[in-house]
Amino acid sequence: xxxxxxxxxxxxxxxxxxxxxxxxxxxxxxxxxxxxxxxxxxxxxxxxxxxxxxxxxxxxxxxxxxxxxxxxxxxxxxxxxxxxxxxxxxxxxxxxxxxxxxxxxxxxxxxxxxxxxxxxxxxxxxxxxxxxxxxxxxxxxxxxxxxxxxxxxxxxxxxxxxxxxxxxxxxxxxxxxxxxxxxxxxxxxxxxxxxxxxxxxxxxxxxxxxxxxxxxxxxxxxxxxxxxxxxxxxxxxxxxxxxxxxxxxxxxxxxxxxxxxxxxxxxxxxxxxxxxxxxxxxxxxxxxxxxxxxxxxxxxxxxxxxxxxxxxxxxxxxxxxxxxxxxxxxxxxxxxxxxxxxxxxxxxxxxxxxxxxxxxxxxxxxxxxxxxxxxxxxxxxxxxxxxxxxxxxxxxxxxxxxxxxxxxxxxxxxxxxxxxxxxxxxxxxxxxxxxxxxxxxxxxxxxxxx
Amino acid sequence: xxxxxxxxxxxxxxxxxxxxxxxxxxxxxxxxxxxxxxxxxxxxxxxxxxxxxxxxxxxxxxxxxxxxxxxxxxxxxxxxxxxxxxxxxxxxxxxxxxxxxxxxxxxxxxxxxxxxxxxxxxxxxxxxxxxxxxxxxxxxxxxxxxxxxxxxxxxxxxxxxxxxxxxxxxxxxxxx
Numbered sequence: 001x002x003x004x005x006x007x008x009x010x011x012x013x014x015x016x017x018x019x020x021x022x023x024x025x026x027x028x029x030x031x032x033x034x035x036x037x038x039x040x041x042x043x044x045x046x047x048x049x050x051x052x053x054x055x056x057x058x059x060x061x062x063x064x065x066x067x068x069x070x071x072x073x074x075x076x077x078x079x080x081x082x083x084x085x086x087x088x089x090x091x092x093x094x095x096x097x098x099x100x101x102x103x104x105x106x107x108x109x110x111x112x113x114x115x116x117x118x119x120x121x122x123x124x125x126x127x128x129x130x131x132x133x134x135x136x137x138x139x140x141x142x143x144x145x146x147x148x149x150x151x152x153x154x155x156x157x158x159x160x161x162x163x164x165x166x167x168x169x170x171x172x173x174x175x176x177x178x179x180x181x182x183x184x185x186x187x188x189x190x191x192x193x194x195x196x197x198x199x200x201x202x203x204x205x206x207x208x209x210x211x212x213x214x215x216x217x218x219x220x221x222x223x224x225x226x227x228x229x230x231x232x233x234x235x236x237x238x239x240x241x242x243x244x245x246x247x248x249x250x251x252x253x254x255x256x257x258x259x260x261x262x263x264x265x266x267x268x269x270x271x272x273x274x275x276x277x278x279x280x281x282x283x284x285x286x287x288x289x290x291x292x293x294x295x296x297x298x299x300x301x302x303x304x305x306x307x308x309x310x311x312x313x314x315x316x317x318x319x320x321x322x323x324x325x326x327x328x329x330x331x332x333x334x335x336x337x338x339x340x341x342x343x344x345x346x347x348x349x350x351x352x353x354x355x356x357x358x359x360x361x362x363x364x365x366x367x368x369x370x371x372x373x374x375x376x377x378x379x380x381x382x383x384x385x386x387x388x389x390x391x392x393x394x395x396x397x398x399x400x401x402x403x404x405x406x407x408x409x410x411x412x413x414x415x416x417x418x419x420x421x422x423x424x425x426x427x428x429x430x431x432x433x434x435x436x437x438x439x440x441x442x443x444x445x446x447x448x449x450x
Numbered sequence: 451x452x453x454x455x456x457x458x459x460x461x462x463x464x465x466x467x468x469x470x471x472x473x474x475x476x477x478x479x480x481x482x483x484x485x486x487x488x489x490x491x492x493x494x495x496x497x498x499x500x501x502x503x504x505x506x507x508x509x510x511x512x513x514x515x516x517x518x519x520x521x522x523x524x525x526x527x528x529x530x531x532x533x534x535x536x537x538x539x540x541x542x543x544x545x546x547x548x549x550x551x552x553x554x555x556x557x558x559x560x561x562x563x564x565x566x567x568x569x570x571x572x573x574x575x576x577x578x579x580x581x582x583x584x585x586x587x588x589x590x591x592x593x594x595x596x597x598x599x600x601x602x603x604x605x606x607x608x609x610x611x612x613x614x615x616x617x618x619x620x621x622x623x624x625x626x
Contacts, residue, residue, distance in 0.1 A: 203543025244622035
């Protein structure tokens with residue numbers, strides 16, 4: 001009888017242990033996304049690319065196409081962003097192109113502008129007149145008064161919403177930064193206790209990672225055999241970590257799976273080789289950092305085909321001290337977007353005709369100039385007045401009506417923070433983001449405002 | 451001998467209890483005059499290292515890189531290089547990938563000298579103790595030593611490089 005009782009207990013123990021082991025093996029696939037089921041919203045686009053057309057862009061030289069007319073008191077209007085907007089370029093006082101004095105405008109890449117392919121919100125409101133606040137409004141959908149520089153976003157970012165509520169993997173969401181200054185590397189996830197690093201987007205500042213400095217320390221990395229070398233190495237590491245974690249609470253990684261990590265490492269290796277060989281998919285003109293950043297962003301798209309990628313540009317910030325350089329940077333940012341959209345449609349078949357594009361500056365620039373003159377004796381502009389809160393948003397691609405114009409100078413429609421909600425809308429997590437209740441009041445998808 | 455005769459003469463000329471007291475004093479004095487033995491005191495060779503329970507402060511990227519460079523190359527990294535590596539780390543979102551790529555880059559450097567694999571296999575316990583001290587500044591517990599020993603001996607592909615990689619990438623190594 002006693003023996004039979006022991007046998008019964010043993011069977012029960014084995015059964016429970018088996019169930020527990022099964023639970024442990026299944027749990028990691030449930031927990032990272034925080035849910036068992038697919039998001040409730042309808043996903044209307046397979047891929048979304050958001051360009052933070054950042055650095056502070058005046059309405060006057062961009063969507064309003066006034067060139068020097070509204071800045072230097074010289075009667076020369078014209079469109080220097082002809083990949084994005086319809087309109088003829090200026091005919092006189094050309095300084096934004098290539099060559100000595102910038103006399104040669106860069107030819108358009110797109111045969112049809114983003115404006116004619118999609119929808120332009122001509123007058124949207126920025127939430128902040130500063131760069132970091134503006135970028136935070138793009139990734140968080142809000143600005144928080146206690147948000148400081150050198151501090152992770154306080155509220156969750158779009159990367160975290162997508163991963164937590166949409167079940168997207170870490171390599172499905174990317175943030176490609178223009179550099180590591182101005183706290184840019186902090187924007188790929190928030191410090192929010194319910195979200196955070198475990199739901200972060202992957203991040204590269206490629207001009208640093210794959211530039212000469214990164215090349216010096218990272219390019220010569222070994223590629224280990226995944227089964228014979230890496231598997232036992234990780235196994236031993238896991239043992240060491242378990243010993244440590246039994247007494248501490250160490251942790252906090254981005255949640256890339258081992259396969260994703262291997263893919264990222266292979267991508268890095270490939271990028272160092274492409275930089276060395278000169279085979280990066282760069283725009284036709286590459287004479288500033290934004291253009292290199294966009295070239296690497298295209299490489300990220302080609303390699304990972306992510307559901308969401310945000311790329312940050314910033315060269316137009318030269319406007320604080322040099323208006324001519326600002327015009328050149330604006331022209332190049334447009335060139336970069338043209339290259340991006342062209343490569344998505346022509347060089348990445350998995351993304352062609354299945355991708356939505358959103359471009360928006362994080363903030364505008366002042367109406368009145370400061371006192372700094374450049375080489376053409378043109379005055380520079382900072383960003384602090386009400387004109388700095390004027391911006392625009394361009395959308396195109398899957399799920400976006402073509403040839404539509406919404407709002408005007410007299411009738412602003414939309415906010416900069418709406419871009420983030422539009423991404424959530426296109427990728428099927430809008431209701432979850434709204435339910436979380438951490439976006440700025442009134443923030444809504446731009447698709448709901450058409 | 452002379453002392454003994456003097457003692458007998460004294461006993462004859464003094465009362466009996468005086469003699470007994472003198473005998474007692476003499477015996478005490480003779481013992482007290484023995485040469486002092488040479489005694490030396492030593493500490494037992496027991497090395498005391500911090501346990502991992504005390505490590506609760508996360509190293510910065512610069513600290514981690516500086517320490518791992520010193521642990522591997524036995525020499526410090528120049529300050530300007532350290533600054534540049536930290537910048538590269540900032541440019542990569544997943545810091546665990548940055549650490550792994552940097553470490554594997556270090557292992558590709560010709561000036562890095564590693565323990566030969568046969569030396570590790572000849573005396574795994576010594577290798578394990580040295581590795582724990584090198585990376586964790588502590589000795590392994592008996593359970594750790596046993597596990598790592600068996601792991602090394604039962605995985606033919608394990609080399610000192612891969613063991614160092616495991617330690618260098620481990621969570622405990624990120625803390626001090």
